[in-house]
Amino acid sequence: MVMLSQLKPGSFARIVKIDNSLFIRDKLNSKGIFEGCFIMVISCFGLIVFKLDKRIFSIDYKIAGKIRVIELI
Numbered sequence: 001m002v003m004l005s006q007l008k009p010g011s012f013a014r015i016v017k018i019d020n021s022l023f024i025r026d027k028l029n030s031k032g033i034f035e036g037c038f039i040m041v042i043s044c045f046g047l048i049v050f051k052l053d054k055r056i057f058s059i060d061y062k063i064a065g066k067i068r069v070i071e072l073i
Contacts, residue, residue, distance in 0.1 A: 002071060004041075004048060005064035011041045012072040019066035028067075031057065039069070 001016055015037045018025050028034075033052060042056065043049040048064040050057055 001068045003065050004039075004050075004059075004067040004069050005044075005061055007041045007044070007069065007071060009041055009043055012038065013041070013069035014038050014072060015067060015069055017068040021066065024063060024066055028059075028063075033057065038072075 004013070004015075007013060015033070015035050018028060018033075018035055032055070037052055039050045039052050041048065041050045046061070047058040048061060050059075
C-alpha cells in the first residue's frame, strides 16, 4: 500500500483506507469518494487530480497523503 500522493500520473489504484479524521472522511464521502473506489491519477502538480467513474476530482496534496491506495497494473 502507498499513499495517493505517491502515485504518478496515469496510475490506476483502489482506495483502501481513508485517515480516521472525521472531517476528512466526511468531506470525501460527501463527494462520493469511499474506500473500495477505483481511481486513475491524471495529474500530481500542486493538486492531486484523479478520475473516479466519469467524474474528475482535485484534492490537496496533504489530504492525498492521508489516503492509502493499492496501485493496480
